Amino acid sequence: MNNSHLIKTEGLYKKYPMGPTTLVALDNVNLNFKKGEFAGLVGPSGSGKTTLLNILGSLDSPTEGSAEVLGEKVENLEHKEAAKLRNNHIGFIFQTFNLLPVYTVYENVEFPLLLQNISESERRLMVMDALEWVGLSDRADSRPTQLSGGQSQRVAIARAIVKKPALVLADEPTANLDAQNSHNIMETMVKLNKDLETTFIFATHDEKVMKYLRRKVYLDDGKIVKDEVIKHELSKE
Amino acid sequence: MxxxxxxxxxxxxxxxxxxxxxxxxxxxxxxxxxxxxxxxxxxxxxxxxxxKAQYGGGQYWQKDYDPYDPITLDDAHAKVSDELQKLIDEKEAVPILIRQASIYPNGRIQNAVLKGITIDQNVLTIPTSKIISDGGYIPALIGTRMAKSSKLNIGDFVTVRWRDANGTFDANEIKIVEIMKTEVSEIDNGQLWIPIDRMREMTIMPNEATMVVLEKDSKVDKNISGWQYKDLNFLLEDxxxxxxxxxxxxxxxxxxxxxxxxxxxxxxxxxxxxxxxxxxxxxxxxxxxxxxxxxxxxxxxxxxxxxxxxxxxxxxxxxxxxxxxxxxxxxxxxxxxxxxxxxxxxxxxxxxxxxxxxxxxxxxxxxxxxxxxxxxxxxxxxxxxxxxxx
Incomplete structure (x- = not known):
């Protein structure tokens, strides 16, 4: 794997048949992301942010072109290989948190490690570390229904980073949160990005998120219209 | 896991x-x-x-006997062979003589089957030891179903008519001496059990039987001239x-x-x-x-x-x-x-x-x-x- 380019897309298209016509969700997307970036795919609804994020997360495959993620060409991956890539190297954070309701906070965070067959003692250390990073060590035994929106998203972040993935993909992570919680969440992710050198890529149109981003890739109708690198640090306002 | x-x-x-x-x-x-x-x-x-009550350990049927054809009953009797008599004498088998009959309870006519059986037998669970007479009458044992259908009680006399070996009708009074309660309706419905010795006299069929029932777990299973062996698998088929x-x-x-x-x-x-x-x-x-x-x-x-x-x-x-x-x-x-x-x-x-x-x-x-x-x-x-x- 070439560490300088964690992600590289070339001539990426995603098309959906819509009756007699075809909807082009991604139109010739060429992008590179380096290790440790804190970047965002920015644009209005329907611009292709989530579609691109899904392809980068190997949840979907492109119709044309190539998407190389952590040295693996997504378009060539079998279902099981894609699952392995996600399990080992990619963490996801969703807008609606997607916590498993019958599990406790601890068990939710532990889940990706269970899929990796990590020993119980090691899992315990990793889960408690992750909960400490997000400041929820004292809520390990709580159920998701007992948490606030902000707390739930922090659990989702802990779940995404517990296996220390190279890449975390966050789809509108603050859309269901108020300003204070959004700020706390973003601060947490900025800190993790710095401490763990984890690459974070967001799909967002939320101003609260955008001010933390060090790179903004603007999408419109599936095309990259602007790729902006912000030189200064914004997270410590 | x-x-x-x-x-x-x-x-x-x-x-x-x-x-x-x-x-x-x-x-x-x-x-x-x-x-x-x-x-x-x-x-x-x-x-x-x-x-326990009907089939024992298997049965020997007189060659003409067909339980599903009452017409054959008149001819379905023969002298018990020496081999079977030996088993009967050793209490390892019991002979049963069967004849068609009519009874007249309370002025009605009713078809019945007369069955003669050794009274001191232990092969079947029929309470034959109770078919004893303390007078000149013919004692008979019936089941509860038969008692109900004929409205007969213990101590009742009823006229019974039958044909003897020559086909001649004969009739006599029999006394109900016992009513048995049995789970097996086939030894009860329409049947009168009387001592086989009296029945042989009544029908002029000395030492004859229609079937011989072997005791349970009997090892005898060969065919005997004039008698067909029916094992339990055959008898229980229906x-x-x-x-x-x-x-x-x-x-x-x-x-x-x-x-x-x-x-x-x-x-x-x-x-x-x-x-x-x-x-x-x-x-x-x-x-x-x-x-x-x-x-x-x-x-x-x-x-x-x-x-x-x-x-x-x-x-x-x-x-x-x-x-x-x-x-x-x-x-x-x-x-x-x-x-x-x-x-x-x-x-x-x-x-x-x-x-x-x-x-x-x-x-x-x-x-x-x-x-x-x-x-x-x-x-x-x-x-x-x-x-x-x-």
Whole structure:
């Protein structure tokens, strides 16, 4: 794997048949992301942010072109290989948190490690570390229904980073949160990005998120219209 | 062990929905085992009663004897062969002489079958020792069914008419000396049991018999000139066919029960697939493969059967053990069904029945749980995350 380019897309298209016509969700997307970036795919609804994020997360495959993620060409991956890539190297954070309701906070965070067959003692250390990073060590035994929106998203972040993935993909992570919680969440992710050198890529149109981003890739109708690198640090306002 | 752990946790987390399914399924276990045990017990009881009271350890039939053709009865008698007489003398067999007759109870005419039997026999459980006369009359033993249909009681005299060996009609008064209660209607309905010595005199058939019944567990099984050997398999054939017919009915009943339980499981699985689409998408995003997801959802369904077995053992085991001990009371009307049954059936619950039922229900539940989950094999993670089920 070439560490300088964690992600590289070339001539990426995603098309959906819509009756007699075809909807082009991604139109010739060429992008590179380096290790440790804190970047965002920015644009209005329907611009292709989530579609691109899904392809980068190997949840979907492109119709044309190539998407190389952590040295693996997504378009060539079998279902099981894609699952392995996600399990080992990619963490996801969703807008609606997607916590498993019958599990406790601890068990939710532990889940990706269970899929990796990590020993119980090691899992315990990793889960408690992750909960400490997000400041929820004292809520390990709580159920998701007992948490606030902000707390739930922090659990989702802990779940995404517990296996220390190279890449975390966050789809509108603050859309269901108020300003204070959004700020706390973003601060947490900025800190993790710095401490763990984890690459974070967001799909967002939320101003609260955008001010933390060090790179903004603007999408419109599936095309990259602007790729902006912000030189200064914004997270410590 | 990951998938079983997750399946158990999910089931536990599903709460009331799980327990309702488990209870419904446990009813199937208990009902199937209870009914099958009842039928096994009933069949065993039927055979045992019939063997003890009617068939013994096999029978020798006079060559013309056909129990389904009353016309042949007039000719179905012959002198007992030396070999059979030896068995009779050693109390290892009992001769029975059968003749068609008519009785006239309370001025009515009624067809009957006269059966002569050795009174001091122990081969059959018929209480023949009570057919004794303290006067010049002919003593007769009848069953409760015969007593009811002819309205005869102990001490009643009734005129009986029969043909002797020459075909000549003869008649006499017989006295009812005993009414027996028997589970076997075939030795009761329309039958009068009298001492064979008197019957041989009445019919002028000295030392003759229509059949010779061997004692239970007899090793004799060869054909004797003029006499046909009928083993228990032959004699019980009709009874077993009847039991099979009845068990088909019971099978349909428990099949319906099983189908209802399976419907609940199937519905639960379908509901799970729809309600938990996002969960499936999340699990896939975290790296769970489709095959593991199918395993998880199938196992969740199948574990209903495991939990149901535990629930069935908790409340079903004491129930069936109690019924096996005290028996299951039958209504009077059961007599008319043609079964040789007592007042109570004692169910028999074998290990084979219990294990077989558990394996059957578990297998069917697993298959029913698997069928809806096949949809997952086509599920796209992105659709699942959006709450769509492709």
């Amino acid at each position: 990951l998938i079983p752990k997750l399946a158990f946790k999910n089931l536990y987390g599903a709460g009331l929905r799980t327990w309702l399914n488990v209870i419904a399924l446990s009813f199937s276990y208990v009902a199937i085992i209870f009914l099958q045990g009842l039928y096994t017990g009933m069949n065993d009881q039927m055979e045992a009663s019939t063997i 009874l077993r066919a009847l039991a099979t017919t009845k068990s088909v009915g019971s099978s349909i009943f428990y099949l319906v029960l099983l189908l209802l339980a399976m419907l609940a499981i199937f519905d639960t699985q379908i509901l799970s697939l729809f309600r938990r689409r996002k969960e499936m998408g999340t699990l896939m995003a975290m790296g769970m493969t489709r095959s593991k997801l199918i395993q998880l959802f199938t196992l969740e369904g199948a574990m209903h059967a495991v939990l149901a077995a535990v629930a069935a053992i908790i409340y079903g085991a004491p129930l069936v053990a109690y019924v096996a001990k005290v028996g299951y009371g039958l209504p009077e009307a059961t007599d008319s069904m043609g079964f040789a049954l007592g007042d109570r059936i004692y169910p028999i619950y074998t290990a084979g029945l219990i294990v077989g039922t558990i394996v059957l229900v578990f297998t069917v539940t697993t298959i029913v749980s698997y069928l809806p989950t096949r949809r997952i094999s086509k599920l796209k993670p992105t659709d699942a995350l959006r709450g769509k089920l492709t």
